[in-house]
Amino acid sequence: MLTTNPFDDDHLHEECGIFGVSGSEGAAALVALGLHALQHRGQEAAGITSFDGHHFHTKKAMGHVAGNFDSEAVIGALPGSVACGHVRYSTTGETALRNVQPLYAELASGGFAVAHNGNISNAMKVRRELIRRGSIFQSTSDTETIIHLVATSNYRTLLDRFIDALKQIEGAYALIVMTPEGMIACRDPLGIRPLVMGKLNDSIIFASETVALDVVGAEFVRDVEPGELVIVQGTEMRSVRPFGPVAPRPCIFEWVYFSRPDSIVDDQSVYSVRKAIGQQLAIEAPVEADLVIPVPDSGVPAAIGYAQESGIPFELGIIRSHYVGRTFIQPGDKVRHLGVKLKHNANRALIKGKRVVLIDDSIVRGTTSLKIVQMMREAGAAEVHMRIASPPTKHSCFYGVDTPERAKLLAATHDLGAMTDFIHADSLAFVTIDGLYKALGKSERSQYRPGYCDACFTGDYPTALTDHDDTAAVDQFAMLEERVA
The missing domain is CATH 3.60.20.10 (Aminohydrolase, N-terminal nucleophile (Ntn) domain)
Structure with a gap:
């Protein structure tokens, strides 16, 4: 499938x-x-x-x-x-x-x-x-x-x-x-x-x-x-x-990605917060470009905020089909590759020769960002700049979010330059943790009273992680036994 x-x-x-x-x-x-x-x-x-x-x-x-x-x-x-x-x-x-x-x-x-x-x-x-x-x-x-x-x-x-x-x-x-x-x-x-x-x-x-x-x-x-x-x-x-x-x-990620934009979470409009994150991102990571393009659909509100703050026009440079199911049967790798374009396709006439800023909510493994940048290159973009509406995801979540193990998180194993090279972008930037807090109406992140669970960005877990710690201890003991043997 x-x-x-x-x-x-x-x-x-x-x-x-x-x-x-x-x-x-x-x-x-x-x-x-x-x-x-x-x-x-x-x-x-x-x-x-x-x-x-x-x-x-x-x-x-x-x-x-x-x-x-x-x-x-x-x-x-x-x-x-x-x-x-x-x-x-x-x-x-x-x-x-x-x-x-x-x-x-x-x-x-x-x-x-x-x-x-x-x-x-x-x-x-x-x-x-x-x-x-x-x-x-x-x-x-x-x-x-x-x-x-x-x-x-x-x-x-x-x-x-x-x-x-x-x-x-x-x-x-x-x-x-x-x-x-x-x-x-x-x-x-x-x-x-x-x-x-x-x-x-x-x-x-x-x-x-x-x-x-x-x-x-x-x-x-x-x-x-x-x-x-x-x-x-x-x-x-x-x-x-x-x-x-x-x-x-x-969980701070409710405002970044999880909740629907038309929801209100803790008395704050998710849509408004995501726009504010985009505005903050434009302040922190400006770039000369011709178009601001959201990665559908989660990047749209932040892209609107980035465009409004930067003055760069907002355009739908990636078109999503709403009439394709999640899976279909295919006979080989060639059709599998072509099938990707059934769901999302570059708006080629708009992108050709343009310097584009892509806005997405996060980078996890980096494989998606690589595909998107490649799509823009194939559509003729002159430059592709990636801007992410959350800080780098460096740590796994143990509170009900399906997160890859830490070794598979791109930001946990690569610095910014290496991440930029990995996704083949001309530039890459993330909103800072303080910038994310500002978008939520805080002046900055307090080390002592953060106000949110942001462990996926900071590693500051607010509760004990008994099962994880026990597993890590067992794994460490097994490694020691192996070395002794």
Whole structure:
């Protein structure tokens, strides 16, 4: 099979998207609509679980929401006034139906369904201990550790058992949980992963992004706060905060790439922030050129900002076809190479003889940037300058983003000059970390209170990385044993 979207293959992939409804008959239909709006956050699989007051009902499928959850028969098999759903891009666990969420289990207290956006950074350690104590896991997903921790907790009430479970896990999570008693939505104490709350008539809605509220006609109420648990029973709601206060560190990449540009994240328009990043990039890395060209589609707002600040005309120099699927069957390498152009093609008449500035959101392995620069050269560009609307990605993410191991990150192994040579550009520049913070309304990045999780740029991880550290220790011990032998 051939992936015909080469510009997406070398991006950091979104974690997951979650959506929940309580207090609305036909809740599953609303969840399906909400998941459509969150499809960009996970395109590998989708699932919906509903509760009709007596029984839980679940439908899971590989692939997109469309085609799996848009028929009356499917939605009709998910009755009830409470439902939650999930779109998945796997960061932990194999690609298999058993890992598709919501995950569901029958506990002593009744049914328990959970949809999770993020990554539990001590899941392997917790899992080993749970298995030692007799737990039997049905998936390879880190999310299942939460179910087992709740099931084995010694606390009396379900809420207390859930809180007990949360206090034993590390990392990033936004969760929607369904039980016979009601729905619980929560974020990790640092608020690394996003979660918002809305209202539609009398129903309460939770979603990873505000755009999902817009699609179902719901009113945005507020963000679920870092470390907060919102408990909903029918249309009644209360809040508890079981964790001690800490300075929030939401993921800065939500504004750079993950969230849809029409979403509001932590009271800031994603589109406006991306334009501001482009403006800051033009201030920090100006260049004499004829055209500013975005890499579709994620580079568009930053390219507009760069063009406005620099005075260089903005043009669509790369045209994307919206009518080509992700894959098709092909007989050989020649057709495979030509298939790349089915999805994106250079606007040759516009580019020929011009000095162009390409704007993209990030460079991961560098292979995509190389293809884009080559495309511009083949279209006759006189000069090709690359400008990136984020700092160099030098470190892996352990909080729910599918990041290559550090050795495969171009910026981790190459300096700026070597990166420029690798992608065959005339020049290359990234927005600085302080410039990124300025675009978000901060004066600069504070070393002591950064305000965001920016570990992929700085290596400053805000939580313990137990599983990673344990693995590194095992690998180091193995190397020592090999040397001794």
